[in-house]
Amino acid sequence: MPKQPEFSAAPEVSAQVTAAEISRLAGVTRATVSNWRRRHMDFPSPAGGTDSSPLYDLAAVRTWLAGRGHGEKVPPIEELRTLLRLSAHDRSAAVRLLPFALAQRSRPDLFTAADALSDDDVAVRAQASVHELPALPGTRFDDVTYTASDAALLRAVLRCIDAGQTQDAVDVLAERELEDEAASGAYATPGPLADLMARLLGAATPQSPYPVRVFDPACGSGALLVAAARQGAKYLYGQDLVPVQARRSLVHLGLEAPDPTADIRAEDSLRADAFADLTADGVLCNPPYGDRDWGHDELAYDPRWAYGVPPRGDSELAWVQHALAHITPGAFAVILLPPAAATRSLSRRIRAELIRAGALRAVVSLPAGAAPPLHIGLHVWILQRPELTAPEHQSVLCVEGASLTGSDGKSGPRPARTLGGSRTAGRDGVVTAPWDSLTEGVLRYWTSYATDPSGFEDVPGQARAVPVVDLLDDLVDVTPARNIRTTAAAADPVVVAEQARRLRCELAQAAEALAASARQEDWPAAGAQARQWRTATLADLTRGGALTIHRAGPPSSRERDTPPPAEFENRPVLSGRDLATGQRATADPETPVPHTTAIVAEGDVLLAEIRSDSGTKARVADEQDSGAVIGRGVRLIRPDPKRLDAWFLAGFLAAEDNLNSASVGTSSLHIDPSRLRVPLLPLEEQRRYGEAFRHLYTLRQEARRATELAVLMPKALADGLTGGTLLPPSSSNGSDRTDPTRPAS
Structure with missing residues (x-):
């Protein structure tokens, strides 16, 4: 896409902002804003709010910041989020702006001089670009109108597009509209999980092409449909109860998968099935959980309940049967469900019928933290609509995902980047979960089982083809952990x-x-009183040339699609998590190498940027660390060996009192290394302390x-x-x- 021009600041909005929002606008801390209020008599006076939570006129704040040389440093996506909050009088603005992101991507030429356009011209051109979008099934864009009052938001969306954050802008717009929605039990589908589910759908028939027509009856932002399109689906069908989610899904598909034909409807899938006559080649779904108002009374005699009428308190089994009713015989459905669906006594008869009919083919448990809600481990059910002529299935595959990631089943992988999902969705964390090992293991077991169920060899603690007769007991519990043996019966x-x-x-x-190590000689007392010494901050030592401080910076918008500099490429990356857990740098080629970083040398001091109650705070790089580059969450401090001993420096930097004085933040404590203090001691005395700190580090490792x-x-x-x-x-x-x-x- 051609690069967009630089845009001027958005027109002033008559609104009020908090001190926290001022800090984001100026790119400073809240403490700095408080200092401005006390020290500068010309700082804008509160225009509203209370004494404890004052509000300030946004236009006056921007004028004051510009006069002081504090240009707004807020990222475009945060500017859009702030403007949406200030536009609370027009709650429909978010849903109306969604198609504009899609239209602007296809017609960037309409705003080649946006900085010189009036508010009216911006609105007129934006409306024209949306009206030029092609008509889609069940969706009209010709009813979208913009006025001059929308110009600030339109410009904010343009800045996000210019920064390469088009999809982020779409998510922020939708989230604003969803704040008042009462769709409980609906959660986002992380991108890696959507990819896994889409690949499971294709792996069910490895010798056949990918399903052509894929349906998601609770499509949310369209993450599962986008994943299916990337695998080869040509026709995509989706439905969602929330209108803004249906439009969001359509825009998401237009941005990420424009080639397949999409038909997205905004209605209640269970009560008002918009695709009653659709028989798809596959279903992907992450339905809402625990919904007691799903339509039990009016749908009691619905023909979709081929395996039993779902109880009022078990909406999940209604979604399972809804999915099966929408696929051709022999086709598959992959559905994300809470673990209660595998054990709930209310639905054991339905589970038994699904097993007897051969409809339930596999249950995969995910580690807690793999997908929202993060405190429980969700299950992926793989189902197949029975064929009259197909052989009877004798088993159900159970896979324990926690064992594939090295998790104990309780902590699980850390939350993955969220790309959107069912009904409500969020964005954008950091991909830190071990999704590669989880995806590879689950796909390997499912492909092997789908190819030859009778020949599948059980793997203790990970996967087992559970005989149907073992599942059809009084509980009909299909939880993988309950049905997988941890040891092999034939083990030597x-x-x-x-x-x-x-x-x-x-x-x-x-x-x-x-x-x-613990029996080392006694450590003598310093005397009748604790030692006192003069100290200097790392900032002072840096100015004096005694050390240098390095960190890894995120890539700029121009660098995101380019490889890192040659000197950093193909090197292992040491992250903050590696440092805290005592691990070495990650040599996985899939680990992104920062564009701005530093190469570790033996004798460097490695300091964690984020405080934690456990784990290593600082250590000295050794020969095995040499040659790696630092990643996010690590500061590299390179001392002059003629003036500072490395272990002496690491030991005092990791002192609790020192870290407390240099920690900033609320929800997570970040360490400001420039505030850390070090005693000023002769080099020989530093080395004595350094040997002691090295011994303590070894003791902790042992x-x-x-x-x-x-x-x-x-x-x-x-x-x-x-x-x-x-x-x-x-x-x-x-x-x-x-x-x-x-x-x-």
């Missing part, structure tokens, strides 16, 4: 015993190393390793005992446990 007892012996040896050695083994070893022994591969110690007093190096009998 000798191999299990050898693995247990090795873990016992490693634990004993780790415990001995930890005990040896304690962490011993703790990990103390968890792994008892679990391995317990699994061996309960799985029948190990026997209790033959000695009644357990004396064999005192010699972990003795070979297993």
Whole structure:
């Protein structure tokens, strides 16, 4: 797309802003705004609000900031969010602006001189561009009108497009309109999860082309339909209860997948099915959860309930049957559901009928944190509409996703970037979840099972083809964790015993190393009183040339689509999480390398940018760290070895009192390294302290390793005992446990 011109500041809006919004406009902290209010007599007086929460006239604030040289530094997306809040008198502005983002992408030539256009001209051109959009099924754009009062918002959207944030602008517009919606139980579908679900739909028939017609009856922002289009779907159908979500989905598809034909309707899918005659080739859906007002009474005799009438308190099984009713025999549906759908007693008869008919083919549990709501682990159900001539299915595949990511099933992966989803959606976190391993594992097991169900080999703790007879008990519980065996029945007892012996040896050695470190000579008292010394901040030491501070910066809008500089490319990246957990830099080629960063050298001090109650705050880079680059969440401090000892510096920088004085923020505490203080001591005395801090770091690492083994070893022994591969110690007093190096009998 041709680059948009620079736009002038939006016309002043007669509105009031808070001190927090002033800080975002000026790119400073709230404390700075408070200082301005106290120190500058000409700072605008409050125009409203209360003594504790004053409001200021936006036009007056902007004039004052411009006079002081504080140009507005707020990102375009934050400017749009602020202007939307200030436009509370016109709540329809958000939904009316959605198609403008799509129109402007296809007609950038209409605003080549937007900075010179009047408000009326901006509105007229914007309206003309929207009216030129092609007519789509169930959607009209010729009723969209703009006036001069919309010019500020239109310009804000243009700035977002110019910054490469078109989809972000669409999400912000929709979220503003959704604030008053009461669609409870509706959550966003993260982009990686939408991609996984779309690929599962295609992997069901690996030898066939991707389903041509894909339907999402609770499409939200269209993330699942976009994912299906990327896999090869040609005709996309969607429906959502909330009108702004239907329009948002249509715009999302126009931006991300313009080639397939889309038909999106805004009605209640269960009560007013807009696609009653549609029989699709596949269904993807993330329906709302726990909705008791889904239409139980008026839909009691609906023909869609082929497996039983869903109880009032189980709307999820209504969505499952709605999806099955909309696909051809033999076609598949992939649906995201809460774990209660697998166990709820109200619906065990429906689950039993789904299993008997062969409609339920697989259940995949996701780690908690993989998708909203983040505190529970959701399930992905894979269903198939039964064929009369198809052979009877003898099993259901269960996959435990937490075991594929190294999660314990409770903490799970961290929240992934949200690309939109069912009914309500958010944007934009950082992709930190181990989605690669999760996606690869789930697809591998499902493809293998779908190709040859009877030949599928169970994997202890991860996947099992559960016989139908085992599921059809009194509970009909299809929860993967309940149905997957953690140990293989045919495991070799000798191999299990050898693995247990090795873990016992490693634990004993780790415990001995930890005990040896803890038994170091006594640490004497400093005297009758604590030592006092002169200190200097890192800012002072930087100005004096004793050290330099480096950090990784995000790419600019122009750099996003270009590779990093050659000196940084293809290097492992050390993140803040790696530093906190004691891990090495990530060498995964998929990990993005920052455009602005620094190469780690042995002797550099690595400091975490965000405070945490546990984990490493600072350490000295060693030979294994050398050559990596720092990523987000890490500050690299490079001391002059002739003036500062690295371990001395790391030890004092990580002191609690020091970190407390340099921490800023509310929800998350960020460390401002320039405020950290270091004692001014001779280099020889620094080295004495440095050796002590190095010893303490080693002690912490040994304690962490011993703790990990103390968890792994008892679990391995317990699994061996309960799985029948190990026997209790033959000695009644357990004396064999005192010699972990003795070979297993």
